[in-house]
Amino acid sequence: MLSILALAALTAVSGLTIASLKRAPLHTATAVSRATSFTGSDAPRSALRPGPPAPARVATLASAGPCVDVPILLYHYIRVDNNPHDQVGWGLSVSPAEFRAQMDWLRRAGGRTVTLAQVIDALDGGPALPPRAVVLTFDDGYADFATAALPVLAGDGFVATDFVVSGFIGRSGYMNPTQVVQADQDGMIIGAHTVDHVDLTALSTAAAAAEIDVSRATLQRLLRHPVRDFAYPYGDVNPVVAGLAGAAGFDDAVGTSMGTVQCSASRYLLHRTRVGGGDTVWSFAVKAGVQGPPRGWQDPSPI
Numbered sequence: 001m002l003s004i005l006a007l008a009a010l011t012a013v014s015g016l017t018i019a020s021l022k023r024a025p026l027h028t029a030t031a032v033s034r035a036t037s038f039t040g041s042d043a044p045r046s047a048l049r050p051g052p053p054a055p056a057r058v059a060t061l062a063s064a065g066p067c068v069d070v071p072i073l074l075y076h077y078i079r080v081d082n083n084p085h086d087q088v089g090w091g092l093s094v095s096p097a098e099f100r101a102q103m104d105w106l107r108r109a110g111g112r113t114v115t116l117a118q119v120i121d122a123l124d125g126g127p128a129l130p131p132r133a134v135v136l137t138f139d140d141g142y143a144d145f146a147t148a149a150l151p152v153l154a155g156d157g158f159v160a161t162d163f164v165v166s167g168f169i170g171r172s173g174y175m176n177p178t179q180v181v182q183a184d185q186d187g188m189i190i191g192a193h194t195v196d197h198v199d200l201t202a203l204s205t206a207a208a209a210a211e212i213d214v215s216r217a218t219l220q221r222l223l224r225h226p227v228r229d230f231a232y233p234y235g236d237v238n239p240v241v242a243g244l245a246g247a248a249g250f251d252d253a254v255g256t257s258m259g260t261v262q263c264s265a266s267r268y269l270l271h272r273t274r275v276g277g278g279d280t281v282w283s284f285a286v287k288a289g290v291q292g293p294p295r296g297w298q299d300p301s302p303i
């Protein structure tokens with residue numbers, strides 16, 4: 001049976017219209033009409049060339065209700081990509097030095113990392129988000145999250161969410177079970193990202209439900225606590241799949257459609273903003289919603 005929230009998501013993702021929105025000035029939830037788009041596509045399917053530094057604010061209509069304006073940034077690899085012919089891999093990769101500069105600048109600019117749970121709480125009438133709030137997310141559970149990103153995040157006092165593909169844990173290039181548990185114990189949030197990283201919209205409803213449910217159950221057995229956040233592989237989602245995420249017990253789900261306005265009725269299709277190989281600390285600052293560094297700024301504590 002679908003939960004009330006899942007039904008709300010189904011309602012929210014029906015009748016899609018795209019509208020441009022100005023960035024709302026506050027992080028407090030406000031009752032406005034927004035819209036949601038299903039236009040996003042996720043790597044590695046898409047050809048990932050760096051986009052313009054400031055993504056267009058795209059949001060939707062059809063979903064009345066409280067909304068907050070908070071960027072949810074999307075990373076994949078934190079690594080040096082040495083293959084000039086692998087444009088997809090390059091687009092998905094932020095070097096460790098660049099990532100450190102981005103995080104160090106975020107801290108200096110007064111950015112405050114928050115969790116998706118805090119976003120949902122704010123939408124549900126809980127505490128408002130702090131000024132300059134930003135959500136950091138990583139997709140796929142790559143090993144470099146544990147080895148390259150986590151030390152930087154911890155050093156800057158930041159929290160991030162890694163959406164782990166449960167069936168890939170322990171494979172070459174991915175976190176092993178110990179690293180997933182350690183990231184969780186270090187204060188990071190582990191979300192689910194299916195068992196096999198498949199396009200859920202291409203599966204039968206039963207098969208899609210299994211991918212979602214089993215990934216959550218596997219991670220919960222590993223972590224010994226509820227897993228609340230879900231990400232759609234490739235950003236592929238439709239109203240049925242969004243309903244399945246709600247029915248599986250997740251509190252929220254993220255896609256890859258761009259935008260920073262997150263609405264209560266669209267909690268199973270929160271928007272994200274990519275950060276990738278073409279980004280600098282300046283374009284990062286725009287995406288994170290903080291003031292950019294002065295011209296010529298260099299991270300005083302590079303790797």
Ligand SMILES: [Zn+2]
Pocket residue numbers: 042043139140193197232233234
């Ligand atoms: Zn993915």
